[in-house]
Amino acid sequence: MDVDPVFMSRLQFAWVIGWHILLPAFTVGSAAYIAVLEGFHLVSGRDVYLRVSMFWIRIFSVAFGMGVVTGVVMPFQIGTNWSRYADATSNVLSPLFAYEGLTAFFLEAGFLGVLLFGRTVVPRWAHFVAALMVAAGTLFSSFWILSANSWMQTPAGYEIIDGRFYPVDWIKIIFNPSFLSRLSHTVVAFFITAGFVALGAGAYLIRRRRFPAEGRIMLSMTLWLLTALVPLQIFLGDHHGLNTLEHQPAKLAAIEARWETGRSVPLTLFAIPDEKAESNRAAIEVPGLGSLILTHKLGGEIKGLKDFSPDQRPPVAVPFFAFRIMVGCGVLMLGVVLIGGWLRWRGRLMETPWYLLSCLLISPIGFIAVIAGWAVTEVGRQPWTVYGLLRTAHSVSPSLTGRDVVISLAAYMTVYLIMYPAGLLLMLRIVRAGPASQVGQDATIAGGRPKAPVLAGAAIPAEREP
Amino acid sequence: MMHVLDFVPIWTLILGSAVFLYVLLDGFDLGVGILYGFAQNAAARNILMNSIAPIWDGNETWLVFGGLGLFAAFPLAFAIIIPAVYFPILVMLLALVFRGVAFEFRFRDAEHKTFWDHAFNYGSGVATFAQGVVLGSIVQGFQVSGTAFSGSSFDCLTPFSILTGVALLFGYGLLGAGWLILKTEGDLQETARRQGRVCLVGVLAAIGIVSAWTPIMNPAIASRWFSVPNILLLAPIPITTIAVALQTWRALSSRSEILAFAGGIALFALSYLGIAISLYPFIVWPQFTLWQAASSDRTQAFLLVGTLVLLPVILMYTSWSYWVFRGKVRSDIGDH
Numbered sequence: 001m002d003v004d005p006v007f008m009s010r011l012q013f014a015w016v017i018g019w020h021i022l023l024p025a026f027t028v029g030s031a032a033y034i035a036v037l038e039g040f041h042l043v044s045g046r047d048v049y050l051r052v053s054m055f056w057i058r059i060f061s062v063a064f065g066m067g068v069v070t071g072v073v074m075p076f077q078i079g080t081n082w083s084r085y086a087d088a089t090s091n092v093l094s095p096l097f098a099y100e101g102l103t104a105f106f107l108e109a110g111f112l113g114v115l116l117f118g119r120t121v122v123p124r125w126a127h128f129v130a131a132l133m134v135a136a137g138t139l140f141s142s143f144w145i146l147s148a149n150s151w152m153q154t155p156a157g158y159e160i161i162d163g164r165f166y167p168v169d170w171i172k173i174i175f176n177p178s179f180l181s182r183l184s185h186t187v188v189a190f191f192i193t194a195g196f197v198a199l200g201a202g203a204y205l206i207r208r209r210r211f212p213a214e215g216r217i218m219l220s221m222t223l224w225l226l227t228a229l230v231p232l233q234i235f236l237g238d239h240h241g242l243n244t245l246e247h248q249p250a251k252l253a254a255i256e257a258r259w260e261t262g263r264s265v266p267l268t269l270f271a272i273p274d275e276k277a278e279s280n281r282a283a284i285e286v287p288g289l290g291s292l293i294l295t296h297k298l299g300g301e302i303k304g305l306k307d308f309s310p311d312q313r314p315p316v317a318v319p320f321f322a323f324r325i326m327v328g329c330g331v332l333m334l335g336v337v338l339i340g341g342w343l344r345w346r347g348r349l350m351e352t353p354w355y356l357l358s359c360l361l362i363s364p365i366g367f368i369a370v371i372a373g374w375a376v377t378e379v380g381r382q383p384w385t386v387y388g389l390l391r392t393a394h395s396v397s398p399s400l401t402g403r404d405v406v407i408s409l410a411a412y413m414t415v416y417l418i419m420y421p422a423g424l425l426l427m428l429r430i431v432r433a434g435p436a437s438q439v440g441q442d443a444t445i446a447g448g449r450p451k452a453p454v455l456a457g458a459a460i461p462a463e464r465e466p
Numbered sequence: 467m468m469h470v471l472d473f474v475p476i477w478t479l480i481l482g483s484a485v486f487l488y489v490l491l492d493g494f495d496l497g498v499g500i501l502y503g504f505a506q507n508a509a510a511r512n513i514l515m516n517s518i519a520p521i522w523d524g525n526e527t528w529l530v531f532g533g534l535g536l537f538a539a540f541p542l543a544f545a546i547i548i549p550a551v552y553f554p555i556l557v558m559l560l561a562l563v564f565r566g567v568a569f570e571f572r573f574r575d576a577e578h579k580t581f582w583d584h585a586f587n588y589g590s591g592v593a594t595f596a597q598g599v600v601l602g603s604i605v606q607g608f609q610v611s612g613t614a615f616s617g618s619s620f621d622c623l624t625p626f627s628i629l630t631g632v633a634l635l636f637g638y639g640l641l642g643a644g645w646l647i648l649k650t651e652g653d654l655q656e657t658a659r660r661q662g663r664v665c666l667v668g669v670l671a672a673i674g675i676v677s678a679w680t681p682i683m684n685p686a687i688a689s690r691w692f693s694v695p696n697i698l699l700l701a702p703i704p705i706t707t708i709a710v711a712l713q714t715w716r717a718l719s720s721r722s723e724i725l726a727f728a729g730g731i732a733l734f735a736l737s738y739l740g741i742a743i744s745l746y747p748f749i750v751w752p753q754f755t756l757w758q759a760a761s762s763d764r765t766q767a768f769l770l771v772g773t774l775v776l777l778p779v780i781l782m783y784t785s786w787s788y789w790v791f792r793g794k795v796r797s798d799i800g801d802h
Contacts, residue, residue: 062570068523069566073559075533079548080555086548087613090541091762095769098534102776106527110783113520113790121790167764397549397615404619408556415560419567426574 003402006393009081012409014378016073018371019416023067025370028142028187029194030060031135033222034115038131042124052214055435056198059427061116064108066423070416075101081405085385085395092158092165092173096148104141108134142187150179152386153377154247165386177247181240182377188233189373192333193366195229198222199336200363201431203356214435216350219359223340223349230333237330238293244380245294248387249303250312251380254319256290261304265290270324273316278306314382322375329369336362473766474757477539480773484535486738488528490641490731495522497642499565499590500635501661502583510654511583517649517795519569524784526562538769542613542759543749550608551600552619558596565589591635598634602627605680605741607751626679633676636668637734643718644727649795662718662726670711673737677704680744686752687744700743707736 037053040046075097078086114122114130122130157172158165167173202218205211244252252258257273257280258265267289271280291300305313336358343349350356381387385395495518505511537544548555568586572579599622606626609617643662647655681688691700714729716722747755760766 062574065523065567065570068526069563072526072530072562075530075537076548076555076559079533079537079544080552081549083545083549083614086537087541087545090537090544091765094534094538094541094761095765095772098531098538098769099772101527101530101534102772102780106776106780106783110524110780110787113787117520166762167768170764170768397552399549399615399617399619400552401619404552408552411556411560415563419563422571422575422578423567426571429574 003406005400005402005405006396008402008405008409009396009400010392012081012405012412013077015409015416016070016077016412018374019420020067020070020074021370021374022367023063023070024138024142025190025193025367026063026197027060027067027194028138028190029192030056030063030197031131031138032191033194033198034060035128035131035135036221038128042128048213048217051435052217055214055430057116058430061112062423062427062430064112066419073412080408081397081400082385082395083397085390088164088390088395089152089386092167093148093151096144096151096174100141100144100148104137104144107137107140111137139187142190143183146183146186147174147176147179150182151176153182153381154178155386155389160389165389178240178243181236181243185233185236185240185373188229188236189366189370192226192229192233193370195222195226196333196336196363196366199226200360203359203363204431205434206350207353207356207360208434211434212350219350219356220344223337223344226333226337227341230330230337234330234334237327241294242296245302248380250305250308251314251319251377252294253303253305253308254314254316254380255323255376256294256302257316257320258290258302259304259306261301261307263291263299263301264288265294265302267293271320273320275316311383314380319376319380322372322379326369326372326376329365329372332362332365333369471763471767473763473770474760476770477535477760477766478756480777481532481535481539482742484528485532486735488525488532489734489738491525491528492522493638493734494518494641494645494727494730495525496565496590496594497638497640498645499586499642500594500639501642501646501658502590503587504657504661506657510657513650513654513795514646515569515572515586517646520791521787522569523566524787526566529562539761539766540749540756540759541761542754545613546608546610546615546750546754547604549619550615550617551603551622554596554599554603554622558593558600561589561591561593561596563589565593594634594638595631598631599623599627601634601741602630604751605630605745606683607753610750610753626683629672629675629679633669633672636665636672637730637737639665640669640730641727641734644730647718647723647726651794659718659726662730663715666711666714666718669733673707673733677740684744690744703736703740703743707733710736 034053034056037049037056041049041053078097111130111133114127115134118130119127151173154177155165156176157167157169159168160166198218199222202215202220202222205215206219208215241252244255256265257268257271259278259280264287266285266287268280269284269286271283271285273280288298291302292298294300294302305316339355340349340359343352343355383392384390385392498514498518502511502514505514533544536547564585566589568582568589572582572586575582602624603622606624608615609621640662643658643665646658647662650658681691690696710729710732714726714733717725717729745751747757749756749759
């Protein structure tokens with residue numbers, strides 16, 4: 001079979017990480033949300049916060065379990081399909097990956113048991129601390145993995161000896177030039193993603209009229225959060241764009257489908273980039289706005305793709321369109337937040353059916369934005385695995401044949417296409433059952449933990465009885 | 467770069483212990499998953515699953531640590547071995563995915579309970595077999611040119627590696643039976659004892675065949691074990707193995723609850739030691755030693771700082787969670 005193992009391996013990596021990233025995109029924000037709810041409950045003593053928290057913990061536990069099993073796949077991908085990349089970069093990157101595993105994975109998994117099953121075994125403050133630690137764990141996880149990812153985009157603090165990278169300065173490696181702007185942009189994106197899910201779930205419960213009190217708490221809290229985070233994210237995204245302009249000009253040119261270097265360049269709203277002709281078709285442009293947005297100066301210079309030799313250019317169409325999808329999601333999100341703020345001001349937030357329906361329909365929007373953003377940054381990094389230094393084509397395992405990867409990719413597709421719909425259905429079922437239902441209780445008992453000898457009776461605090 | 471301290475022995479010890487811990491911990495819960503297929507009814511299956519539900523994810527985390535530890539401390543070995551066992555790794559990961567989600571899904575997805583039962587059972591068995599194939603491949607060695615694996619992705623499937631795959635099924639089954647003897651009572655415990663005896667016979671046969679086959683396949687390993695004076699120095703290992711095997715058989719047939727599990731662990735430790743003695747100082751047999759495959763001093767030192775702080779914490783937490791869920795799994799759990 002004459003298939004390119006490099007292309008197939010890229011496809012396989014995109015497949016496994018694309019599905020995996022959906023789970024951290026949800027669990028990082030959810031973990032923090034649960035910690036906040038537990039804190040509110042601890043301080044205010046109001047049971048409604050507890051019911052909402054327990055409701056989210058049930059959803060979180062399914063997503064977290066799926067995140068763990070799909071996460072185990074990831075480090076092995078580096079070995080099975082990208083062994084030359086592993087050999088070349090391990091001295092620099094492996095500790096970052098290993099610290100991700102050590103600090104975060106263990107911290108999450110360690111305190112998760114207490115968070116999920118220990119409510120009546122440990123004091124209330126300790127349970128709250130466990131919630132905080134799980135949230136901190138997910139953040140540490142993001143810290144290390146995005147540090148490693150950013151180093152591949154903007155490598156620093158290394159030396160190259162015989163084709164291998166060696167560490168020179170760990171601080172420069174970890175805090176490489178694009179790290180902090182990427183970390184903040186990504187973490188806020190994860191919070192927003194979970195926020196829109198909570199917003200949608202809240203709207204759903206209000207519409208169903210079964211658990212309106214819990215629904216109102218979810219809707220109100222997350223709308224406040226999103227009111228702060230969505231504008232912040234637009235600011236952070238702009239900042240990240242400046243960083244890309246400085247460190248990865250070829251990526252930026254691909255994102256904007258800009259072929260010629262120039263000053264006062266227009267903003268391309270839509271176009272069909274043609275890589276063969278090195279130009280755009282059907283372009284819709286706003287004069288001068290491109291330079292202003294991208295460089296914050298009216299006459300700012302943007303490098304065009306023609307300044308880079310063809311073997312150093314990323315593919316254009318994917319970053320170009322994915323970026324526009326991401327920004328489009330951002331605009332929609334801002335619309336939802338602004339309308340919500342106006343309705344709240346008029347005191348009609350909870351009683352406006354079309355708005356509640358919009359919140360419900362828009363709830364998966366964060367996932368779309370995250371996947372689009374991921375595609376922008378990773379496809380935009382091509383044709384390199386380590387930007388400007390190690391080519392993707394030179395990173396793949398030399399023993400691999402195209403046929404090997406076709407088989408493995410088919411297997412990953414089959415398994416993920418069974419598991420993800422099943423997991424999604426289960427989470428939707430938990431949402432439909434609502435807070436204070438018996439569904440979660442069944443699950444935790446069935447999980448075998450609360451009713452184990454030391455935990456007898458742990459599952460049902462009195463206030464959960466309807 | 468100044469060579470202040472040789473980190474290789476430290477990392478060999480850490481990684482060796484992590485892999486062994488993984489084999490023991492996930493070994494017994496994969497073993498329970500294998501025996502799960504022989505359970506008589508839903509009540510028994512619930513108890514079996516509940517006996518490992520609180521701890522399996524922690525156990526599996528050692529696999530991630532093992533993989534990342536190999537990547538970090540011995541990257542050359544990682545870059546050669548992992549692509550060489552491409553398909554066993556793939557099969558293992560997918561089997562672990564199925565088996566992992568089965569814990570949650572089985573209870574929340576009542577309509578497809580049988581499907582998730584099978585996912586758990588076959589997932590455990592297939593993951594175990596794949597790990598055995600990986601082990602066999604490592605003992606066999608790989609076709610290497612320069613610093614990369616140069617064989618085909620199907621090289622790892624040989625009669626020898628299939629044998630080690632089957633051997634590990636019996637081995638994890640023995641650990642699983644030992645665990646169930648600890649965690650269950652009555653009929654279930656009797657069943658576990660019977661299954662444990664079957665597995666023990668399988669394990670001993672496998673140890674015997676592998677011990678004969680490895681030196682025949684490999685003269686260097688033969689001379690390490692059978693030359694004088696090594697044969698005398700190493701004789702305690704097979705002798706201890708026989709003694710432990712007898713003791714384990716007796717424990718399986720008596721009232722003792724802890725000794726069967728302990729015997730299983732001891733047999734694994736002895737086999738592990740045997741493999742280590744055969745291969746040392748090579749990590750990629752027979753091309754690269756531990757020192758040749760090691761990462762730079764700075765890399766090993768940087769990671770060691772955090773590991774020495776975090777590993778004891780992790781071990782403490784792990785022991786604590788075992789303590790919390792100690793005791794027999796009762797029959798009133800799970801059947802709701």
